[in-house]
Amino acid sequence: MAHPYMASALDDQRDEMLALIGAKSVEQLFEQIPPSHRISAPLRLPPQLASEAALRRHLERLLSRTTSSEETLSFLGGGYYRHHVPAICDEITARREWLTSVWGTPSSDQGRFQAWFEFASQLGELLDLDFVGLPVYSWGCAAGHALRMAARMTGRRSVLVPEALDPERRAVIANYCGSPDLEAHLDLATVAWRRDDGRVDLDDLAAKLSSDVAALYVENPNFFGLVEDQVADMVGMVAEAGAELVLGVDPLSLGVLAPPGELGVGLAVGTIQTLGVHLYAGGGAGGFIASRDEERYAREYPTLQVSLCDTIEPGERGFGISLFSQTSYGAREQGNDWTGNSVYMWSIANAAFMAAMGPQGFADVGAAILQRSHHAASRIAELPGVRIRFPKGFFGEIVVDFDGTGRRVADVNDALRSRGIFGGLDLSRAFPELGQSALYCLTELHTAADVERLVTALGEIIAHGEEKGR
């Protein structure tokens, strides 16, 4: 009997095919491989579980040893967020037509091309930018590519990133900048954050904007959750220095926060995970690159783009890949950076999500996140010894400083976890200047009761710690 995944694993069909080929055995077909190259001993793998029932049992047992953020109360964010994913997004991305097959032709697989175009089109509306590429692996990868775009555009070899940046993303960007031992590397320098309000320090920026600087990368909101209210000023400073400003954004915030286009930003990147993609333990990551529809940007994209066009039939629309020849697919090492399998499936979830939300959905979710995070900050600030490090102008994330409690964030989080709560991201290692601080994330999904549960738990944990301290 044939394995369920292999239709023609059958003796009669094998013999029929061998006869037409004119070979005596399947082994003969491997004649190109020298015997000395063949595997030294048979494969040793766990026993075959060809029965779906047996395989399901095995996998579910393994998975049962994981605790999800759904069955707990989680305040983890840090550039990666648990928002509501409409059920239609899951139904749409489960469609077999776009599960494994990738390209087809623009005529035979027109629907996928249109869905990709609608991803770019709707994201362009959110960003207030006209040119949007198909997505890349992650936000950090998008930032890395965009900084290299800016370096090619300006012919300069230095880039500035905020000191207050997600360490994960910063590590990704560092690899894109390369090594000074090799040609074409980029010098990576940081711009300090103001210790009083957590925003980019414009004085430090001014001091570092030399004629070598190709680009400044900033995020809004920044890693501490704070809305940068001087982006337009930074755009002016960077332009005067002959450099590019690359703005990193979470598009889910753009129902209420000013989009890159309105701020005068020409080149933007960000996450697509927040637009209808689940957490998947990091497997929902994805990033975008977008810009003004100007050649100087467009000619530097490493990505593929879908363009609306006509067909040979008058009045009929079609979609095709734009600027293919400048990618590594088209030009190998002469192309812009490199491109490959990305996260295009998520762009279809994104398209459905944006269409379902509409302008009102984005306004509502932005308002809900603002209100819920400010409400939570007020309640948390009432705890003894706890303070909100940057009490004004945040969106969704709050830096909670436990220094006054005498407790370490790691201990607080252990205690919270035993109560079924995932506390905020511990910042004490990456940002020691913040002391024992954690980044608490609030989304539209957190209720007032959730916040009360957190505050109660924190209150108990802090009190317990004080007792222990005596």
Added chain:
Amino acid sequence: MSMDRPRRYHAAVWDEPLVHEIGHPGRRGVVVPEVEPDVAAVAGDAAELVAPAARRRRPPSLPELSEWEVLRHYLHLSQQTLGMMGISLFGTCTMKYNPALSESLISLPQVREVHPLQHEETMQGLLEIVYRLDLALRELSGMDRFVFQPGGGADAAWLHACITRAYHAARGELAQRNEIVTTIQAHPCNSATAAAAGFKVVTLPLEENGRASLDALRAAVSERTAALMVNNPDDMGIYNPDIAEWVQTVHAAGGLCFYDHANFNGVMGKLRAGELGFDACMFMLHKTFGAPKGNGPAVGAYGCTERLAPYLPGPLVEPVGLDGDLDPSRGGTEDLPGFGRDGVRFRLVEPEAGVGRVREYLGNLPQVLKAYAWVRAMGAEGIDEASDLSVLMSNYVDARLRSIRGVTRSNPEVGAYRMEMCRYSLETLTQETGVRAVDVQNRMTDFGIDAFWLSHEPWIVPEPFTPEVGELWSKEDVDEWIDVLALVCAEAYEHPEVVRTAPHRQVTHRIDTGPLDDPARWATTWRAYRAKHRMP
């Protein structure tokens, strides 16, 4: 062997408008949970919580649709996608069945609702799956350690370029070792990632036997060589019998050797990268290991020997309390005393000399789960049989294509049986009829056959096409595919205009590619299109 008559296929044509063109102001597809009055009272008016300069001035011009309108629209678009509902022998990408069980398991909260920065104690099940797949891939490759952070094959090549930098930098040799050697038939991502990492790319040409020669490699390798990045067999199905000598040559010069295992399907269980001497290799879980391709989310699983392990990106998954590695031939952890219960746990560690990250977090864990499920469903015997079938069916295709007028095989001087795929040329057909490979590709879709793959750049083989069967498709499927190719080639001689103007039964006609690279006319967004066409 042949069809009695071709399938009476026609694509679904909904004439679906753009999402921006449907709906009506005031509709919505999702309602955001209402903020409780107490919360709003404490927080205040949302607009006042953002400084005026940082507020959005104009609402985004997004469509306004009911939930059903959104769902139906994208279902229509899915139906307007042939997407392997026909027969896809899309070479170099190994079209696989994506088991429905795996596709359903990722909707469990233990996969779907896990934050990547959760405490490791809460992720034990997922971490164990990562570790188990690592062990299985070690057994298949002879490597010592795998990571799943790269988001695809190109990202794994990028990781290799980053690790190559770190390895030579640690020896103080990076400034000197600034060249990476590859061949013209290797996938473009190898040379492109090498160049992006700052290396000079040395590309070896192919010689008369369809391969780059060992002599050419010897001439190219020097004290400047940082690494070799190659695949084997190539997309012509030609295996390099000198590959072990290639590796020795590069090692003797102090370089590293990376095996791009994009074409693993024909050699699974037949050879190991480690036994050939390679320092690192890459498997595409979304091609070879049954996870969906879909142009991502994907995984380029990167494996290396102990020599390169210190440079791997973090975080790594390590067992604690396990005496040595888990015996790969054993079953679930439940089969081992203490494993997965009290004694053994998994932790996340950051390598000291590691390259950091090539992408945020641990990788696309749902795809890791799917690949692990595929390995378990297949077992060693199934994997071995799959590579047998891949090579058998590829040679069956080859035998049948020989009788089709206008079709020739790449590198005809190589008479040996090819591996799991082979590249063919329609140059003769083009010369005799004016019909090109892309025309044949389009015309075949009129019969419900998914577009074949032509070739990566550069086109070494003129008018190329590259079928690959893998283990998925039945002999009947393959016969139907070949019958349609034969029918279309015959049609090219009798009615070339029909083929040149194809498709005729697809969602749309052939596109006018003129605007795609024209800045005045390209439009990657609807707002750009409207602006360029002066629409309101």
